[in-house]
Amino acid sequence: MNILVFLDSFNPENIIQYGGLTLLLIIIFAETGVFFGFFLPGDSLLFIAGLLSDTEYLDTNIALLITLLIIAAVSGSMVGYLTGRWAGVYLANKKDSLFFKKKYLDLTQAFYQKHGMMAFILGRFLPVVRTFVTILAGMVKIDFPKFLIFNFLGASIWILTMVLSGHFLGQAFPQITTYLEIIVVGMILVSAIPVVITWLKNRNLLAKD
Template sequence: MKEILEIVDMLFNSEAIIAKGGLMLVAMIVFAETGLFFCFWLPGDYLLFLAGMLCGTGTFDVNIAALVGYIFAAAILGNYMGYWFGLKVGGKLYQRPDSLFFKRKYLASTREFFDKYGGKTIVIARFLPIVRTFAPILAGTSHMTFMAFSLYNFIGATFWVGGLVLGGYYLGVQYPQIINYVHWIIVFFLSITTFTVVKSYLKIRESHKKNQPANVSK
């Protein structure tokens, strides 16, 4: 039991993922978070940023080209996994009851992005926690063409991986003392994540309340 708790704790700790798991575990986390609906809780943005930053400071002993390549491949393949899942069984998620690792409000939030931005949601979702996990699934459920999805998938992964990993790497090279402020960086990313999730939840709840009287009248 103690070993299981340690593993779970490490999965929530980006520094531990990078230090103990190395490049392969980082890539596996990215794949899971972008491709498996029950892994939406895994670290995404700040894992990429910290990996790049620690690579730049030399703390993470890996070539930057290999780091970008592995994470880029994992992000691409993860979205393809989500797309395939959406094509095959994604519709059943709407009937799935809420649980610890799944909430139907996540689908509703992602659906709002699709209604507003269409296929570009795949690109935008890369930078939005939770939404990036469910966006490829909804793309598959909506039967977006494979070619269109692939285009958005590659564009989104390029900006997401390039921006966060290379941005972190640049800061690590130019300002190696930034390593002393890792925890503040994590707090910053977690604050953005929390704000995004809470904002989406409140928006969905408000929309539901507005639609409730109309549904009752019918």
């Protein structure tokens, strides 16, 4: 399969138009707690979902859409926590592969050490970190009720922010759907900036040690 065709299949617009609500929920579930889901386009997918809600492409009421997405994100994070709890030693010693990179876990740990429990809220807006932070929570055995509260808050704030931003923008400027590809590329680039900065800072700290 041509690599460009493969990558295009993960275009948020295509995912929503051809996969509908079911695929949308599965991807959000996977990206928020299954370690091989870090490459999925969560931010842009949520934004486009809000933009296309109540349309022929995603005929779902915005309130119901947000509720289902929060459930999917929280459920995915629970799987991530349990994965870290039960398989933490295995993951810590696991060799790099196509779907797992030890550096992603190190990056998330540095982010958690800096922000504490707020990492479960702030980290939702960072690709890679939002996938591994819940796994890390299980690995370090964070108190489960405490994790549950911050996990729910993080998922709710993330989804409300991204989905409603897209929804209100689409309501205000209906013709904006013409520029979906440009919007998606822009969001991916912007969301990657904090991750790159955090990774560079972490690498510099390790080099000094």
